[in-house]
Amino acid sequence: MTRCPCEEEVLAKIRPTPEEQAYVRAIGQRLIEAVERSGMAKAMMVGSVARDTFVRGDRDLDIFMLFDPALSREELQEQGLSLAHRIAEEFGATWREKYAEHPYVNATIDSLDIDLVPCYAVPSATEIKSAVDRTPFHTRYILAHIDGYTDDVLLAKQFTKAGGVYGSDHMTEGFSGYLCEVLTIYYGGFRPLLLAAARWRPGEVIDIEEHGAKRFEDPLVVIDPVDPERNVAAALSTSRMFEFVELARGYLAEPSVAFFCRPPSPPLTREVFSRLLAARGTHLFSITFATPDYTPDTVVPQLRKSAGSIRELLERSGFPVNRIDVCMGEERCMLLFELMAGTVPAMRRHIGPPVSSKGNAGKFLEKYVREEVFAGPYVEDGRYVVEIARPFTRAADLLRSNALFDVALGKHVRGSMQQGWTVRAGAECWDEEFAGFLSGFLERSSPLARIWRTTRR
């Protein structure tokens, strides 16, 4: 398949230079030799550098140190870190310990960002002891199958990056690098991948090694070629999946370099934000609090869960919600709620049991005949209905109340909010620290809509 000119144009910009490749590989090779010289572990390069699928300039180096699986977790941790420290020192690096599933060392050597990660040298990916043990198998699998597709993977990565759907972190919920590689290999190139994706449906299943494996509930299921029990696309949300689908269709209909360049979107100013919000006529509320001291992959899902629970509380309380979103900043987190009504009538309808349900109906009537009500109980379609007072007629009062702690907040979010939280309404939600987030909320568009609006005007 010949490439269209725009793909060649893009590749010329993103393909790593031979000098860059040689340089990174040379450093990697020296680090591997240093690890193996210690006699404590084997070593290998993993990640995009190992596969030559890194985009120019984006050359983080991952060195995995493979220890004997007979070691205990504690021994692995101790020996792994001590070896990593030693090597970092030997290379004159600045370094620090970091924690994912277990600790590793992040070092800077000759301006390269390098991770030194201890793991178990298990015989097969189905026998891993922790998620990092799987990584070497991914690298081996891709190296064995990538022949001829290196440029295609680069295009797929740049395409998903520019479209805002690259990254399997919890904030993005998009495509990981490994997923881009597996899909490109499976379909046989970048263009065939797009042709297939243009026809994806929710629940699409891709089983490259024909494992015929277990069933997943995810929107896209890509059985890991090295582990039938794992869905490579588990982190992908339905939204990101179908944003990729629309991008694929849009690109196939009209290929252009625009699909490989994330257009700059400068944040709004306070004034424009305020004007746009007033035009919408909706009721915006923000909740901010100190960012819990955990990684984004811990905090972001808790922010989402908390915002979802508060959304339900708002809707149960009579405030219809248009959209919500969350943002984890360095210092503070923001939960954002856009409501269709900021105040609601004092009266709320409370639906009781069917009158035919004798015991419950009697209790309901007894209770409300004695209480102050606006109207009822009356019978509507065979059920009792009573019209009573609601505790909060203003959303701001509800959001400022302790009722928030009655709903399912994420653990660390709850902890942070117990130290205090701030509720702001309308244009007052504007906050320079969250300028990009607030702007993106009001200007939300799918990636293809954004590209079309930029290129067709």
Place this chain on the structure above:
Amino acid sequence: MTRCPCEEEVLAKIRPTPEEQAYVRAIGQRLIEAVERSGMAKAMMVGSVARDTFVRGDRDLDIFMLFDPALSREELQEQGLSLAHRIAEEFGATWREKYAEHPYVNATIDSLDIDLVPCYAVPSATEIKSAVDRTPFHTRYILAHIDGYTDDVLLAKQFTKAGGVYGSDHMTEGFSGYLCEVLTIYYGGFRPLLLAAARWRPGEVIDIEEHGAKRFEDPLVVIDPVDPERNVAAALSTSRMFEFVELARGYLAEPSVAFFCRPPSPPLTREVFSRLLAARGTHLFSITFATPDYTPDTVVPQLRKSAGSIRELLERSGFPVNRIDVCMGEERCMLLFELMAGTVPAMRRHIGPPVSSKGNAGKFLEKYVREEVFAGPYVEDGRYVVEIARPFTRAADLLRSNALFDVALGKHVRGSMQQGWTVRAGAECWDEEFAGFLSGFLERSSPLARIWRTTRR
């Protein structure tokens, strides 16, 4: 079964006096003889007077004139009306022609209200040519089965009347006199009827003559003993059915004359109405227009249909509705809408096709990328969503617009509204002509709740 003292007390007040019975029967007998003397038709008394099941003072007399079924409709109408005129004149009555399914004569003789109704003397109720032909069969059936239950039927009628569930007209949607009679006979008295009703469920089926007949979708199905194809309770709504159920339970738990006396409920004043409405905090709107020149049984269902369609229009347009009701006055009709929001944001969410539906998704995106929108199209759970401007942000503007004519209004309601309609909001909805209706709307309660509130305070 011995009666409780309150039932005896009620019967002493509502049982027709022997003098009253003899007097009405004598007039009825003279009318029957006059009809039969003509040689044109047989005659019979029907209705509650014929069955001795009328409540004291409520002694409208129905004389049916049974003509040869070989007559054409036109002949029946011509001969029936001419005979009725002649008899009314002979008795020195004031009279006028009226129309139900076909015309009849309504006369006043010795201060009695008398209907002279021509019908066909068909051999069986399953061979009727129009609904009135069935009435003589009902009378014959009840007369043959009512022995010993006359007082029970009187109690059942007074109980349903006081509870506001008596009457099969379209406004009430309650129990007809014939339905009260059939139920009392079927269950074997007033008390057994209440005991059974206390356990009714939606879709209850009563088939007194074990016709095992066709299936009905109504909340209560009482197969007509004289016609297996007919549900005697067809006009009964689920609400009235279960108001009767709660009344039955309430009465059985604590029998009292309160269940036989409709408590007077004086209408609110304009000031109290205004205060109650303000406390609710809801947004009330009335639509008034000239009452179409048709009978309530034609107009009321059209009012309900129109109000229901306008309710859907309001909800589709973003205005959540708590309750609606309709009232047919002498001069004007009123449709009443209580909304949870009188104004809504300019922005509305418009949900598009799933992105996986390729053709529709493409068209949707093409369309909205070209239009002015607040946000979107964006992808949410795999579907496109776009945030656009809505035509009406104020419910009053919508209700004053011609958009009302785009929904299914009843034919005569549409005709009347085309001559003009008035929209009022909030306390301005108050209107002395509709004082009772507006008061009942705000103070809506089930009959048992009302009795308990009166008797237990």
